Amino acid sequence: MSESTRIDCDIHNEIPALETLYPYLPDHWLDYCRESAFNGPDAADYPDSVPTAAREDSSPKPDLTEVQDRALKDVEIGILNCAYRVQSVRNEDLAASLAAAVNQWQVEHWLEKEPRLRASIVVPSHSPPLAAKEVDRWGDHPGFVQVILPVRAEAPYGNRRYDPIYAAAVKHDLALGIHYGGAPGHPPTPTGWPSYFIEDYANMAQVFQSQVISLVCEGAFERFPSLRVALIEGGFTWLPSLMWRIDKEWKGLRHNTPYVRRPPSEYMRTHLRFTIQPLDAPPNPLHLAQILDQCGAEDLLMYASDYPHRHDNHDILLDLLTADQREKICSANARAFYRL
Amino acid sequence: MTAQFDSTATSERGAVTKDRKNGHDAAGPVASLHQGGRYRAPQDSAIVDTDIHIYFPTNDILRSYLEPHWQDYHRTFGSRGFDGSHYPRAMPNAARHDAWPEDGTPPGSNLPLLQEQLLDRWNIEVGVLNPLVGAGEQRNLAFGAAFARATNDWQLAEWLDPDPRLRASIIVPWEDGELSAAEIDRWGSHPGFVHALLIARTKEPLGRRKYWPMYEAASRHDVPIAIHFGGAGGVPITGSGYPNHYIEDHGGMPQTFQSQVISLIFEGVFQEFPTLKFVLIEGGFAWIPPMLWRMDSAWRKLGGEVPHVTEPPSDLFRRHFWVSTQPMEEPFKPEQFRQLLGQMDMDDRLLFATDYPHWDFDAPDRAFPVPLDKDRRRKFMAENARELYKL
Numbered sequence: 105m106s107e108s109t110r111i112d113c114d115i116h117n118e119i120p121a122l123e124t125l126y127p128y129l130p131d132h133w134l135d136y137c138r139e140s141a142f143n144g145p146d147a148a149d150y151p152d153s154v155p156t157a158a159r160e161d162s163s164p165k166p167d168l169t170e171v172q173d174r175a176l177k178d179v180e181i182g183i184l185n186c187a188y189r190v191q192s193v194r195n196e197d198l199a200a201s202l203a204a205a206v207n208q209w210q211v212e213h214w215l216e217k218e219p220r221l222r223a224s225i226v227v228p229s230h231s232p233p234l235a236a237k238e239v240d241r242w243g244d245h246p247g248f249v250q251v252i253l254p255v256r257a258e259a260p261y262g263n264r265r266y267d268p269i270y271a272a273a274v275k276h277d278l279a280l281g282i283h284y285g286g287a288p289g290h291p292p293t294p295t296g297w298p299s300y301f302i303e304d305y306a307n308m309a310q311v312f313q314s315q316v317i318s319l320v321c322e323g324a325f326e327r328f329p330s331l332r333v334a335l336i337e338g339g340f341t342w343l344p345s346l347m348w349r350i351d352k353e354w355k356g357l358r359h360n361t362p363y364v365r366r367p368p369s370e371y372m373r374t375h376l377r378f379t380i381q382p383l384d385a386p387p388n389p390l391h392l393a394q395i396l397d398q399c400g401a402e403d404l405l406m407y408a409s410d411y412p413h414r415h416d417n418h419d420i421l422l423d424l425l426t427a428d429q430r431e432k433i434c435s436a437n438a439r440a441f442y443r444l
Numbered sequence: 445m446t447a448q449f450d451s452t453a454t455s456e457r458g459a460v461t462k463d464r465k466n467g468h469d470a471a472g473p474v475a476s477l478h479q480g481g482r483y484r485a486p487q488d489s490a491i492v493d494t495d496i497h498i499y500f501p502t503n504d505i506l507r508s509y510l511e512p513h514w515q516d517y518h519r520t521f522g523s524r525g526f527d528g529s530h531y532p533r534a535m536p537n538a539a540r541h542d543a544w545p546e547d548g549t550p551p552g553s554n555l556p557l558l559q560e561q562l563l564d565r566w567n568i569e570v571g572v573l574n575p576l577v578g579a580g581e582q583r584n585l586a587f588g589a590a591f592a593r594a595t596n597d598w599q600l601a602e603w604l605d606p607d608p609r610l611r612a613s614i615i616v617p618w619e620d621g622e623l624s625a626a627e628i629d630r631w632g633s634h635p636g637f638v639h640a641l642l643i644a645r646t647k648e649p650l651g652r653r654k655y656w657p658m659y660e661a662a663s664r665h666d667v668p669i670a671i672h673f674g675g676a677g678g679v680p681i682t683g684s685g686y687p688n689h690y691i692e693d694h695g696g697m698p699q700t701f702q703s704q705v706i707s708l709i710f711e712g713v714f715q716e717f718p719t720l721k722f723v724l725i726e727g728g729f730a731w732i733p734p735m736l737w738r739m740d741s742a743w744r745k746l747g748g749e750v751p752h753v754t755e756p757p758s759d760l761f762r763r764h765f766w767v768s769t770q771p772m773e774e775p776f777k778p779e780q781f782r783q784l785l786g787q788m789d790m791d792d793r794l795l796f797a798t799d800y801p802h803w804d805f806d807a808p809d810r811a812f813p814v815p816l817d818k819d820r821r822r823k824f825m826a827e828n829a830r831e832l833y834k835l
Binding site for chain 2: 154155156255256257258259260261262263286288290291292293294295296297298299300301302303305306307308309310311313314315317318321322339341342344345346347348349350351352353354356357358359360361369382383384385386387391394395398414415416
């Protein structure tokens with residue numbers, strides 16, 4: 105397969121500094137940002153200098169030229185996922201204005217300058233009505249293909265409070281992307297605050313698992329049958345174990361959630377897609393092949409480099425695939441999912 | 445792809461109608477695997493049950509084991525734990541409908557009924573009692589310690605003494621490392637008490653240093669620390685807030701266990717206590733291989749932050765952890781269960797458990813979704829537990 109048919113579903117474009125957004129802020133918030141102690145969102149969920157934040161010769165906040173030179177080489181289309189944590193700004197109006205500024209910046213500095221790029225709409229998801237407005241603002245712009253949410257939030261994403269966001273996404277035929285990180289104020293584990301970053305990092309897979317349970321068991325896919333969700337930078341090798349467990353739970357406890365009408369794994373297969381980095385792969389390729397087979401991964405995985413983050417080489421995965429499976433995972437699945 | 449997403453609504457309704465006609469479990473390929481002709485294992489091997497739940501029959505009996513001051517305290521304030529994680533069980537006391545004693549006392553509180561339904565019925569060689577009475581979740585730590593002492597005295601007097609097949613847990617007030625160490629010191633050399641019992645949702649991750657005095661005592665007596673399903677530590681039960689339903693609470697327990705393992709390994713507990721053993725009870729186990737792969741990958745990239753972790757997390761896990769089987773994940777196809785066992789590579793560490801008298805009880809002849817070879821069956825059903833608990 106030629107490299108040029110790859111679609112990269114996770115490339116990061118980060119805001120260099122709060123000042124970057126000044127040209128796009130309304131007067132009131134521009135004055136506030138200049139005069140107050142506000143320096144931008146308070147979220148240390150991914151320090152710039154940790155070893156995974158950038159490859160050896162990459163910047164943790166690459167500019168367009170670096171992305172063009174490094175990430176888009178041999179890539180047909182790249183999806184930008186900006187992780188600016190407006191959700192951690194308690195003032196919801198400021199958060200909404202920051203999100204609008206981020207999105208305008210993405211249009212002017214990325215989408216209008218590089219036709220291979222698509223972007224994700226940053227929204228103040230802690231205020232779903234304001235977030236829905238932001239989705240409506242950009243929903244018909246051909247450069248935006250998804251609404252991006254941090255995996256850690258104040259409540260799990262199956263909760264009905266988020267319905268306005270999903271209604272807006274569905275209305276504009278946008279995907280929902282759930283991405284590593286977030287700083288909602290409560291601990292990143294079900295048992296309190298760990299000491300080390302490596303624990304937050306390793307624990308993030310569990311938060312993705314909790315979100316899958318919530319989306320399925322709280323009926324989000326029954327309320328929005330066309331909602332489609334990408335799980336980005338959360339791994340995927342845990343999917344078979346989660347499918348088995350929640351299917352079993354549903355057999356015993358389905359009277360608890362009568363609107364979950366099918367085995368949970370069916371919703372997962374229909375509505376979820378997973379980016380391939382981080383692989384979190386077993387050392388034995390046979391075990392990885394088993395995992396791929398157990399969850400039907402050829403229809404669920406989408407190629408991603410997670411540029412500029414540093415990860416294990418993905419060849420262990422790609423080497424296991426037939427030409428047909430490679431084509432699906434490297435481009436066809438993303439093309440269909442993001443309507444490219 | 446477009447058609448796939450757009451057509452879900454109608455096809456789902458079709459499936460539901462068919463499903464209801466066929467009954468409770470008949471919902472597509474997943475459930476049908478286990479319908480009707482489900483595998484039943486021959487009872488050709490001994491059974492050690494590592495997860496049996498007992499409860500005080502009445503508050504008066506609990507109070508009769510408390511010191512007078514704490515009797516008054518309990519009468520006045522009852523049990524005061526952490527708010528926010530109340531997910532009403534799908535059935536009263538989370539129990540099997542047939543496990544209620546005739547006198548109306550709670551399931552698991554009546555020794556003759558427990559003997560009849562579990563020990564005699566299944567010819568259990570040894571059963572490990574895990575009383576989930578809430579002693580460790582008390583906000584008043586001194587009362588928690590008194591409650592733990594009372595529970596341990598009660599286990600000895602009313603369960604271990606009358607039935608030699610039973611073993612007990614050392615109940616500890618785990619949020620206080622020193623008080624817990626004192627209770628472990630009290631029972632650590634008693635052959636009837638086989639592990640100290642914690643619950644999965646603690647107030648802080650269990651690798652934190654406040655818990656280390658408890659681990660020091662456990663190491664001193666070579667007593668394993670068991671972490672059991674459940675609990676309420678006062679923080680949301682996911683890393684992303686509180687979900688709505690009991691199915692998410694119950695089905696979400698593997699995420700809690702993973703967080704505890706990650707904490708214990710990365711916070712350096714096993715460098716400080718190189719002989720310490722942990723038993724994970726009622727968390728299932730299919731989540732273990734992918735968690736180990738992720739931890740190893742994280743350690744290769746980010747291990748510089750935790751220089752005390754000097755070997756791959758998967759090696760530490762396989763050396764220091766034992767895991768009970770119930771509730772067992774049920775793969776779509778039988779061979780996937782064997783793949784799972786191969787990926788785990790922990791044949792010496794799986795411990796059979798029934799979870800009597802709870803609703804999700806695993807019967808010894810039906811628990812495993814596939815026939816096990818004789819060697820594995822012997823190990824899982826009894827031998828691994830005998831070795832761990834020195835039975």
